Amino acid sequence: MAMLEVKDLHVYYGVIQALKGISFEVNQGEVIALIGANGAGKTTTLQTLTGLIPAKQGSIIFEGKDITRVPAHKIVEMGIAHVPEGRRVFSQLSVYENLLLGAYTRKDKKEIEESLKTVYKRFPRLEERKNQRAGTLSGGEQQMLAMGRALMSKPRIIVMDEPSMGLSPIFVNEIFDIIKVVSESGTTVLLVEQNAKKALSIADRAYVLETGRISLSGKAEDLLHDESVQKAYLGE
Amino acid sequence: MSFISYLKDGISLGSVYAIIALGYTMVYGIAKMLNFAHGDVIMVGAFVILTAITKAGLSPLLSVVLGVIICTVLGVVIEMVAYRPLRKASSNLAVLITAIGVSYLLQNLALLIFGADAKSFVPVINFPSLTLFDGRLTIKGVTIVTILACIIIMVGLTLFVSKTKPGRAMQAVSEDRDAAQLMGVNVNATISLTFAIGSGLAAIAGLLLCSAYPTLTPYTGAMPGIKAFVAAVFGGIGSIPGAMVGGILLGVIEIFGRAYISSQVADAIVFAVLIIVLLVKPAGLFGKNIQEKV
Numbered sequence: 001m002a003m004l005e006v007k008d009l010h011v012y013y014g015v016i017q018a019l020k021g022i023s024f025e026v027n028q029g030e031v032i033a034l035i036g037a038n039g040a041g042k043t044t045t046l047q048t049l050t051g052l053i054p055a056k057q058g059s060i061i062f063e064g065k066d067i068t069r070v071p072a073h074k075i076v077e078m079g080i081a082h083v084p085e086g087r088r089v090f091s092q093l094s095v096y097e098n099l100l101l102g103a104y105t106r107k108d109k110k111e112i113e114e115s116l117k118t119v120y121k122r123f124p125r126l127e128e129r130k131n132q133r134a135g136t137l138s139g140g141e142q143q144m145l146a147m148g149r150a151l152m153s154k155p156r157i158i159v160m161d162e163p164s165m166g167l168s169p170i171f172v173n174e175i176f177d178i179i180k181v182v183s184e185s186g187t188t189v190l191l192v193e194q195n196a197k198k199a200l201s202i203a204d205r206a207y208v209l210e211t212g213r214i215s216l217s218g219k220a221e222d223l224l225h226d227e228s229v230q231k232a233y234l235g236e
Numbered sequence: 237m238s239f240i241s242y243l244k245d246g247i248s249l250g251s252v253y254a255i256i257a258l259g260y261t262m263v264y265g266i267a268k269m270l271n272f273a274h275g276d277v278i279m280v281g282a283f284v285i286l287t288a289i290t291k292a293g294l295s296p297l298l299s300v301v302l303g304v305i306i307c308t309v310l311g312v313v314i315e316m317v318a319y320r321p322l323r324k325a326s327s328n329l330a331v332l333i334t335a336i337g338v339s340y341l342l343q344n345l346a347l348l349i350f351g352a353d354a355k356s357f358v359p360v361i362n363f364p365s366l367t368l369f370d371g372r373l374t375i376k377g378v379t380i381v382t383i384l385a386c387i388i389i390m391v392g393l394t395l396f397v398s399k400t401k402p403g404r405a406m407q408a409v410s411e412d413r414d415a416a417q418l419m420g421v422n423v424n425a426t427i428s429l430t431f432a433i434g435s436g437l438a439a440i441a442g443l444l445l446c447s448a449y450p451t452l453t454p455y456t457g458a459m460p461g462i463k464a465f466v467a468a469v470f471g472g473i474g475s476i477p478g479a480m481v482g483g484i485l486l487g488v489i490e491i492f493g494r495a496y497i498s499s500q501v502a503d504a505i506v507f508a509v510l511i512i513v514l515l516v517k518p519a520g521l522f523g524k525n526i527q528e529k530v
């Protein structure tokens with residue numbers, strides 16, 4: 001059985017239908033890329049997954065439990081961490097306080113301390129700036145903070161919404177390297193990206209989202225060489 | 237010596253405004269709404285304390301504790317019943333109008349229960365007064381307690397918000413509700429907690445206000461409530477030190493205006509100062525004018 005199963009998801013904003021019955025699944029240990037043009041419904045998909053937007057129809061099953069109607073604040077405790085689009089770090093709080101909020105639902109102080117060490121090791125920049133207000137970080141650093149914050153919950157799956165958006169090429173490479181490391185350390189990854197080439201190059205499988213529908217899916221490698229994908233998303 | 241005497245009265249009145257303003261500012265910062273019924277919770281607190289002492293014969297301390305508990309519960313219930321259902325409403329106006337409605341509801345309930353005639357508040361705070369400058373300046377016990385209470389509450393709240401886990405959750409909700417939920421923060425519970433704290437403080441403010449100006453009617457909370465709102469805006473709404481500084485400045489301006497200019501226009505002076513400050517510094521003294529780097 002898949003770790004995460006999304007079945008026939010329909011989502012509306014008022015009368016506008018953003019998702020028109022999408023289905024996909026993510027297996028334990030995979031890196032799954034969800035690619036698509038601006039406005040295709042990628043963010044909506046992730047926000048519905050973590051309870052920020054209600055689904056009108058369809059179901060989301062995570063580790064055998066139906067989480068379709070679970071409120072957003074209960075999702076992270078179940079093992080799903082969401083790195084939102086635009087990073088959404090708490091700009092008034094320090095880097096350290098942001099990371100602590102990532103571990104908000106965890107109780108064991110010692111284990112939190114361990115996770116903090118791991119995150120600082122993975123993102124040395126964050127440790128250097130731990131007492132700095134998050135709003136004063138550069139875009140790339142904020143992205144690292146958003147990822148570090150998500151990892152502080154010790155998730156079994158991490159969903160990321162366009163982590164490379166607006167970053168300089170150096171940071172983009174760094175972010176993708178970190179995603180690989182996160183995946184290798186055993187965390188399942190669901191990655192939403194407009195940078196399809198990069199996303200497909202690290203993913204196992206991928207889904208292509210087109211105006212609220214999944215138009216294509218398959219092995220990432222195959223999609224990378226698919227003619228229609230190349231034309232639409234890889235700019236070739 | 238009269239200058240110092242007025243100053244002390246101003247700081248004392250301002251301390252009460254500051255405590256009320258803290259409630260306004262916290263609720264605004266976290267729930268993003270103006271709770272115009274906040275002033276009336278003060279009145280409810282004062283009535284509960286007075287009734288507990290005079291009718292139920294409870295000790296002053298116990299009566300104050302009861303007042304705080306009842307106001308805390310009242311604040312939480314008001315939020316749950318009146319404001320929460322509107323949280324997803326697209327219009328802030330709906331919430332504002334509801335808040336005004338709740339304000340009238342509390343005033344009219346008090347009218348119904350306690351009547352319209354002014355009650356004289358009993359002395360609750362028995363604290364020795366302080367005589368300085370060979371007897372030329374006397375600071376009443378109530379004044380000392382008021383100023384001390386204000387300082388303690390300010391320091392306590394600042395520590396609570398910055399150093400505790402629920403406090404951090406409040407800051408997170410204040411800044412980005414959705415992101416806070418993704419961290420596992422229960423937004424409704426956090427807003428309830430904010431109302432609880434603000435309303436509990438309102439009971440303390442009611443006690444201090446009525447101890448300094450011992451007449452109590454169902455409308456006692458309305459004007460101080462509005463002035464405390466002005467103080468919160470003056471200091472920069474959403475900011476805890478802003479509420480504090482704004483409250484105290486407002487109290488001092490009001491007392492000086494009354495003493496040196498005219499007691500009739502003292503309130504007008506208060507509002508004039510607000511308008512000038514907002515023209516010069518639209519976000520208030522401690523408001524966040526600077527756009528954060530995104």
Ligand SMILES: Nc1ncnc2c1ncn2[C@@H]1O[C@H](COP(=O)(O)OP(=O)(O)O)[C@@H](O)[C@H]1O
Binds near residue numbers: 013038040041045
């Ligand atoms: N808050 C909203 N209100 C109304 N429509 C929205 C809202 N958010 C997104 N949409 C619409 O839903 C569709 C999908 O948006 P989104 O999920 O953000 O796409 P993507 O992340 O793939 O760029 C778009 O047509 C967008 O205009």
Ligand SMILES: [Mg+2]
Binds near residue numbers: 043044085
């Ligand atoms: Mg998006």
